[in-house]
Amino acid sequence: MNDATPRETRIIGRVAGATNPESAELLDDGKTLIFGNCTMVMGNPHHRAGKSLVYLEGQAFMTQASFTGEGEVTVTRRRLVDGLTGTLGTEVHRKGTRLWPAGTGLTACGGRPYAKSLDAPLATVEEARQQIFAFDPLTGEPRGRIALWAGSPVARALGHHVEMPNGIAVAPNGDLYLADNPNTNPEAAEPPPVPSCVYRIPYESIDGLLEDDPAAAETVDAVEWTGWFNGVAASPLDGSAWVVTSSYHDPLNGAVIRLDADDFAAGRLPEPFVKDLGICDGAAVTRRGTVFATNPIAKEIFVFPADGSRQRMVIDGERLPVSNPADINVIYPSFLGGEPALTVGDICVGSAPEAAQVLVLDIAGL
Template identity: 50%
Template sequence: MTDRFTGKLLGVVEGCTNPESAEMLEDGETFVFGNCRLDVGFPWFRESQGLVYLEGEAFVTRARISRDGEVTVEERRLIDGLTTTLGCDVLRADIEAFPRGTAFIVADGKPIAHPDGSGPADARPHVLAFDPMSGEVRGRVPLWEGSRIARRFEALEMPNGLAIDADGNMYIADCPHTNPGVDPALPPPVSPAVYRIPAAALGPLVRDEPGAADEVTRVVMPGYVNGCAVSPLDGVCWGVSCSPVDPVGGGVYRLPMSAFRSGVQPPPVHRDLGELDGVCVTRRGTVVVTAPMKNEIHAFTADGGHFLVGGAGLPTRMPADINVVYPRHLDGEPALMVADIMVGTPPGDCTVSVLAVPGL
């Protein structure tokens, strides 16, 4: 029987639209997250059964949790007119291409409909780099057809997870659920995979320089992949599987550099959790994952404990990507940024919650 861990709900940002992922800046107070319009019921895609994003209806929000724990929205639409804003992270080091503190969010993944629901609309998947305070766009890492990464491997279809390690190396999880058939056992249009982009390659990729993708590597994930994260303990990437026909029934994977050199997925560390979405790792080595279809948050501690995480008043119904943060006022203890994506709800019906989880 799985034990339960009860966190303390610090605050909730209401009025969100299908937020996928939220991340905190180094000040321990400011955080950003993407909002995106997605829905089902489009006859041209999977006989009205597949999720589709609406073109130009996504945006980025900046919010803040004060030193006394009060959560407020500072800029509801810091950046507007985007599409498919999913995983996000913040750069913790100065690199050649971008200054420390630059925020990144994956955008423009397939499938996309025109705002009136007709479609499909064109997609140009990429990673958007921006100033999280002003909203100024600082560049785009192309992932679309014809990009340097596409020429080395293949174009990404639905970049979902995003993580950046302490040295600025970037990890992107591509979850290509864009096969038009309703049978989940049909092969994906491109390979589900986690891509590793060295920090030194980001500038050349943005500038579309020859050879920019030569050092990019990937791990192909047969059970699909959704979120990804980097452990603060050893810098190793983690990912989770999310297909209803996943052979391990929902796996949590540790992806060391040897996996990126071989391109082969290692066995799962944990399995049989259902379709998973988000993953993060605390400074104590606790691995936290979300199972949105079950409205569950699982925590696996370094000493072998397994907990279902909750909190009084936590409003999530379909928790998506999850990030661990360290708000200044918690004096080094962790909190979880819990985004509620809740498919099928009207705009403004979702939340982003800050849940303190001391000891994890």
């Protein structure tokens, strides 16, 4: 995006020693951070001749960390939840339901392509267990799951399963948004095994889905597109979904799109808020309506304040010190006194275990 002006930021928190951290979220105590380590590899011979990403079965995990002040973040439980696969999104459900309390942690996980090891065959459609996994973010205790795999009530209602759940968001009213990036064809990018969609799960249907109720699955809305979706965010202002597009065959060349309740009801993809950002990964929105999007290929984080300007984040005038900025979340740490910060999962594609990082950036005023 050539017309984006630099906007200075600074690092106010950093967690080192992560393993491909996709996204991080803050609990309402203003100090406890949770993030997923999705554990990915390059070189699996069964997926595009080893030239594309594959997740390792059962090797993803959730980590808990704590702010003790500005610039001070300490890991408190490295493996808060263990034995997961492809944790590609982290959220906190702040409203709660009959079956899980407010403050429950969520991760979108189980998506293909994954394998048991670097050289092992890929998991089949029948073996995969795509889901939204719920857990206690303080103890790691499981709190249920919403099944998205082939043969699940959601898959039967939609006519297809969710292939690679790769972004999750919670609206203020408790609705869930989920994006699918079905970049899993083992031979080539196209055709995808299922349609790429962004989904809306109504708050009132969550308990039914936790209990595999077919009637609850019928309420799930989907907006389909020929390109792929990736990260998704919920606006704290009006609850709308903000999703980014992410593929080499994207006719919008990397777009941020806002979807409201009418769009989901109609299955309609509206005109983009902005396009031509390149291959995007993460999206986030502040309480002031500032929109963020990441491009991990260009190593950029773009900023779109409510005043209509177009910016990109820099430190001392230089590009951010990140390898592959993935999902992002707006958080409000206690030490900032009500101002926002931005968590950045820097997944470091191709890196060794415990070689990646999560950054927290100052976005005060946005």
